[in-house]
Amino acid sequence: MRYTALYRQWRPETFDEVVGQDATIRILKNQIKSNRIAHAYLFCGSRGTGKTSTAKVFAKAVNCLNPIDGNPCLKCEVCQKLSIGSSMDIIEIDAASNNGVDEIRELRDKVKYPPVVGRYKVYIIDEVHMLSTGAFNALLKTLEEPPQHIIFILATTEPHRLPATILSRCQRFNFKRIANKSIVSRLAEIAKRTGVQVEREALYTIARWAEGSMRDALSLLDQCIGFGGNVVSNEDVLAVLGTADQGFIFAVAENIIEGNVSDLFYQVEQLIEDGRDVIVFLKDLIHHLRNLLVIKVCHDGAELIDVGEDTFKAYTEQAQKASQERLMRAIEILCAAEAEMRWSTQPRVSLEMALVRICRPEQEVMLDALMDRVAKLEQQLEGGVVVKQTSPSRKGARAASKSQAVDGGSTVGKEGGDDGSNAGGGTADAHVWEEVLGIIKKERIALYGFLKDCGFVLDEKGVAVLSFPADQQFFMESINREDNRNFVEKAIERVIGRQVKVRCTLVEGKSTSTEPEEKSQNEDIIEKAIDIFGEDFVEIVDD
Structure with missing residues (x-):
């Protein structure tokens, strides 16, 4: 028998199986229970958040002979036919390939025919923003006053491209990105029911890379199972993604905080030799520095960082060593480098130059670079050089x-x-x-x-x-x-x-x-202190 991808095997069959869209699901279930079903719905949101799946569950629920708390029973004749796709009462249309006026005119001619088995005939138009202007105009009248047995469900990832006349005729539901914790919980459940052992840290890595998309998360898990078999580790996930392991990223962040350019260049060389993707690694590094910044500025950043307890402890220890100015400037420079790399033929060079800029703020005249230099100087002065208000000469200092x-x-x-x-x-x-x-x-x-x-x-x-x-x-x-x-x-x-x-x-x-x-560093610190604060405000004293 032909293999079916995980995201198709585990497509939700009831509203209770839809993850991360609690408000939308509650409204739809209440409408079914109270028989207050609208004639047109608009489901909009990013990819993989459950728009089409929810539309299919809704189509089953409104036609089910014995609904249970707003959910389809999955046992009646109507539900079974809808599940295997043999029902003529649910018509799914891909607007990307049927975007012309002729296709909409044909649809308009067919809506007058009643449903075959259920109470409603449901039209699910996916990627509706791909319809042409003429097609939208042809759909307007039918969408505004359809026959009583017709329900339109429009799904799109780009609602801003829809005409206002279409938006005003639909009940709009925004599908938000699914939280990482919800994705991890769902993946763990699926892995358990399929007999696959997946490390908890691996599930968090998959969820983070899915960026709120359950379909992307299941597709990545499917790849990792193909790579590692019935036991999937975090290293397997990193190998599939083509990025570096967490220990390596912590080491790179440590050198960024300390300004060790030489060690960073060796680490970039190791990254290239291991065959890692530079852009993928850069995304991970930006995310890592963002987590450090969250811990630095928030009193309790645990709720804002989806990592395990041991990893969060390591983040906290590293954040204590970093200045807020260095982290903010590093994130800004690396984000700009990521944008440049998309069009660059030398991503490695772009990464190396970005790392040099982060670790050498004295080579720049921007305000954020100056703030980074002052923060670093303050840390160094705490180590042994005391600044007092006096007026010695520059040579004397x-x-x-x-x-x-x-x-x-x-x-x-x-x-x-x-x-x-x-x-x-x-x-x-x-x-x-x-x-x-x-x-x-x-x-x-x-x-x-x-x-x-x-x-x-x-x-x-x-x-x-x-x-x-x-x-x-x-x-x-x-x-x-x-x-x-x-x-x-x-x-x-x-x-x-x-x-x-x-x-x-x-x-x-x-x-x-x-x-x-330390001797040479003291001399260098004093030079920098005189350059920044002026020779009239610097005096060297013993600890």
Whole structure:
């Protein structure tokens, strides 16, 4: 027997099976129960929201011999004939292919004939906006005063294209997009009744991509069942859609928040190598940043984000790291890039340029870019540079910053009990570690992520001590795995020319490897503070 698509197998047979259109269904059922049935209806709404399905259920219900609470009984002779499509009392017309005056004249001549079995003859005209102007004019009189046994149901996705004279002759019902939770519930029910196991996260992904269309959701589920068999995971859905997994999107968003352009370029390269669709990925990324913005600006954003509990917790943690200005600007730039990509032959380049613009607001003179720069500067100033109202000279401020950087290095040396030679050794260690990180970043970028914040000291016994901050114990344990530790030892050997052993430790506070970087960052922060606030309002003081 030939296979029938899921959206056709599970087309609603009663009003109770129609999902997400409660107000419309309630009105139609009450009209049937009270016998207040109109002669013309207009069902309008986006694709896959149940317009045609509701029209067919309504046609059954008005002709049913034994209706139950406004629903067709599905057991009487009329219902059974209508279900198998053999009834002559329901005529479905595709206006896209029957849009001329002649077809409407033929319809007008046939409406005078009474129904064969039921009480009403129902004409369902789908995509009615495709009718020509002459066809609309030919339909006007019949639509206004049809025979008592005739009901017209017009369905369209573009009601604004209908003449006002048609709209005024119909009862209009707007079919809204179906909520993601309703789609997930319906998909779970169908999957259970068909014997297919689908992950909850996969159902949410399908619902999100369906964009309020139940038909699109069922079609996508059908594809995923064909891909994964009777067990469908979220990875199967992502593979069918051609987009990246959620962990990858979180990592990209993290680099956008931190402004790591280099890492973003590597991630785009990985995206292309995996054969993912850039435009599809961009839609997911925009949706992800939108969710972060919702959590950032709303007191309780859980109701506005259709995700699982664990995913929502991850969203909340990431949103705390981001500024509202950065998120708004990123969404605006990425939305503009998405529009450009539809006509671009180089979507990858468009994506990369958009990411650079997001992470380099100082290269733009727009107001939103300036606000992003100020927000970032405020976050950096909270890390150690204090701004007070005073009037030093510009040169004095810059000299103070350089003096502070030098004093900071000597203070570290004194605390460790080292003399001047040891301080020089620390600088040499920093240069060695910078070269080692460069090698690791090119060959094992995942390990680079674990190591980029740790400190590095090479002692006289040939032992490389890697000191991790106390909150990075997971990173330390990952490096301590034999294969990872051997790779790091080989990378150090390539730089210094001799074998070493790696030993990992946890330390309180920040790792020592960030000191040289912090010094240069302090100087850069002071430069930016002077440029933005003016030299008369910036003074450098110790914490």
